[in-house]
Amino acid sequence: MAYIGEIAALFTSLCWSISAIGFTKSSYQVGSQATNRVRVFLALVALILINAVLYGQPLPLQADASRWIWLSISGVIGLSLGDAFLFQAYYEIGPRLGLLLLSLAPVFGAAIAWIFFGQALNLLEIVGIVITLGGICWVVMAQPEGEDGQPRRAAGRGILFGVLAALGQAIGLVFSQQGMVGNFSPFAGTLIRMLAAAVILWVVAIFQRQAKPTVDSMRRQPVALGWIAFGALFGPVIGVSASLLAVQYTSIGVSSTLMALPPVFMLPISYFVFKERFGWQAVAGTLVAILGVALLFLS
Numbered sequence: 001m002a003y004i005g006e007i008a009a010l011f012t013s014l015c016w017s018i019s020a021i022g023f024t025k026s027s028y029q030v031g032s033q034a035t036n037r038v039r040v041f042l043a044l045v046a047l048i049l050i051n052a053v054l055y056g057q058p059l060p061l062q063a064d065a066s067r068w069i070w071l072s073i074s075g076v077i078g079l080s081l082g083d084a085f086l087f088q089a090y091y092e093i094g095p096r097l098g099l100l101l102l103s104l105a106p107v108f109g110a111a112i113a114w115i116f117f118g119q120a121l122n123l124l125e126i127v128g129i130v131i132t133l134g135g136i137c138w139v140v141m142a143q144p145e146g147e148d149g150q151p152r153r154a155a156g157r158g159i160l161f162g163v164l165a166a167l168g169q170a171i172g173l174v175f176s177q178q179g180m181v182g183n184f185s186p187f188a189g190t191l192i193r194m195l196a197a198a199v200i201l202w203v204v205a206i207f208q209r210q211a212k213p214t215v216d217s218m219r220r221q222p223v224a225l226g227w228i229a230f231g232a233l234f235g236p237v238i239g240v241s242a243s244l245l246a247v248q249y250t251s252i253g254v255s256s257t258l259m260a261l262p263p264v265f266m267l268p269i270s271y272f273v274f275k276e277r278f279g280w281q282a283v284a285g286t287l288v289a290i291l292g293v294a295l296l297f298l299s
Contacts, residue, residue, distance in 0.1 A: 005250025005254070006250055009243070009255040009258035012242040013260070015239035016099075016234070016235060020095035020099060021273055022231025023228070024274070026038075026227040029224040030221050030224045033087075034210075034217055036080070038228045039232050040079060040198040043237065044194045046232065046236070046237045047236065047237070051188060060188035069179075070175050071175070071193050072192060074179060074196075076197060076200050078168055078173065078176070079172065079194060086162070088161045092158025093159060095269075097158070102263075103132060103263060104132070105166040105173070107296070110125055110296060113174070128293065132289050134292070135289030135292055136285065172193075187240075190236070194236065257294040267282075267283060
């Protein structure tokens with residue numbers, strides 16, 4: 001089938017945008033922290049089943065210790081901390097702006113690689129970073145005061161959470177690259193990351209005496225549990241699978257650029273699903289930011 005890789009990459013962006021609907025809805029009902037805890041648990045169960053079916057082994061016990069360490073650290077930083085900030089950003093400022101701020105992850109990743117690993121930035125990458133930052137600033141500045149019904153202080157906090165989410169994802173990806181060196185299954189790597197995130201989140205919840213309240217909230221709010229399952233299905237399960245298909249059949253640069261399009265898909269989703277109203281500046285700024293991300297990947 002022609003363009004199967006490109007189609008899979010576009011489908012990945014759509015899946016991640018759809019998953020944001022479920023996680024945002026559940027965050028409104030039971031809170032972002034409970035959403036994150038239950039999300040990693042459901043995704044972990046699904047990934048264990050996938051690994052058992054594909055490889056006949058529910059856990060990648062054959063992986064060496066260094067791989068487990070790198071991927072576990074990646075999971076703790078990217079999936080537990082980073083996604084916790086992301087879900088709170090969804091709650092504070094909505095999924096459209098939250099996903100747009102997540103587009104800063106490649107910018108942070110390039111900066112981290114330059115500072116800590118000596119990977120110099122070329123001119124096209126620098127231009128891409130400047131364009132991305134400019135597009136995101138344009139969207140943020142275009143937000144009218146009180147448009148989302150919350151005071152400016154809450155909106156500013158939501159933007160901070162979005163930036164921290166992007167930073168967490170970038171750091172998590174740097175560690176995951178170290179753990180994925182060599183011929184290692186992406187499904188197995190994702191499982192290790194998700195397992196580490198689940199352990200950390202639930203151990204912290206136990207110490208904070210939030211484990212039982214989280215379970216009780218799922219019992220009282222079965223609709224929220226349904227939204228979390230919906231988001232987990234389209235995010236860590238279908239979305240990850242589609243992304244693997246994308247990189248298998250097309251180049252990393254093309255697939256990564258197409259998979260950076262969730263903020264674009266979120267424009268109609270936010271308009272029709274969340275009834276959010278925004279002007280042409282928000283649309284134009286989003287497209288400019290995506291252009292900057294594309295330059296980063298294609299450089």
